Amino acid sequence: MKFRNFRDFFAVKGEIPLDQNADPSSTPFVVTLTNANGLIYAGVLLPGEFEMKGKRFSYKNKEAKVGPGPGGLFKVQLKPAKSGLWRFKIQAFADDLTAATLPEMTVTVTVAGSTYQSTALYKKTKKGWKLDRFPLR
Numbered sequence: 677m678k679f680r681n682f683r684d685f686f687a688v689k690g691e692i693p694l695d696q697n698a699d700p701s702s703t704p705f706v707v708t709l710t711n712a713n714g715l716i717y718a719g720v721l722l723p724g725e726f727e728m729k730g731k732r733f734s735y736k737n738k739e740a741k742v743g744p745g746p747g748g749l750f751k752v753q754l755k756p757a758k759s760g761l762w763r764f765k766i767q768a769f770a771d772d773l774t775a776a777t778l779p780e781m782t783v784t785v786t787v788a789g790s791t792y793q794s795t796a797l798y799k800k801t802k803k804g805w806k807l808d809r810f811p812l813r
Contacts, residue, residue, distance in 0.1 A: 683747050684773035684804070686717055688783050690794070691761040698762075698788035700733045700754050701726035706786040707749070707766055711778040719749040719768050731755055746771045754787065776805055 686709060694700075705721040726733040732755040740748040747769035754764045764785065782795040798805035 683741065683769040683771060685767070685769055686773060687765070687767045688807075689763070689765040691757065691759070691763050692785065692787070692790075692792045693760075694754075694756075694762040694788055694790060696756050696760065698790075700787050701728070703789050704786070705735075705752065706784075707752075707768070708784045709773075709776070709781060710784070711776065711781045713775060713778065716773055716775045716781070717768065717770055719766075721749060721752065726752070726754075740769045773804075779805070781805070 707719050709717040726735050735752040740750040749768050751767040757763050779797045781798055784793045796807055798807045
């Protein structure tokens with residue numbers, strides 16, 4: 677997570693035990709970031725907003741980064757891995773992530789009707805918070 681002059685940036689990646697035959701584009705995709713004080717960020721993709729590229733489900737919205745409005749989900753990728761898990765990458769922009777004042781934060785991802793959640797301690801940096809890889813399972 678980076679605090680910036682124009683829009684703050686939030687990114688998370690990891691693996692989830694989603695069924696290999698799941699269709700992430702058939703139900704809403706939801707990601708939230710919270711701490712003990714409440715909601716920091718929430719992003720939603722509606723059914724059908726993912727694009728199939730091979731075996732990968734992708735979403736990209738350039739307006740979230742530079743356009744008018746409050747930001748939002750910028751890039752989301754989901755793909756089945758050989759391990760039997762699904763790998764995901766999420767990037768989002770928001771006008772204000774300054775509610776991220778505590779190092780313990782929880783990311784919740786809802787995809788294909790299943791919800792995955794992980795809480796971890798982030799490391800404070802000059803411009804925000806950092807966690808290398810989220811153990812979301």
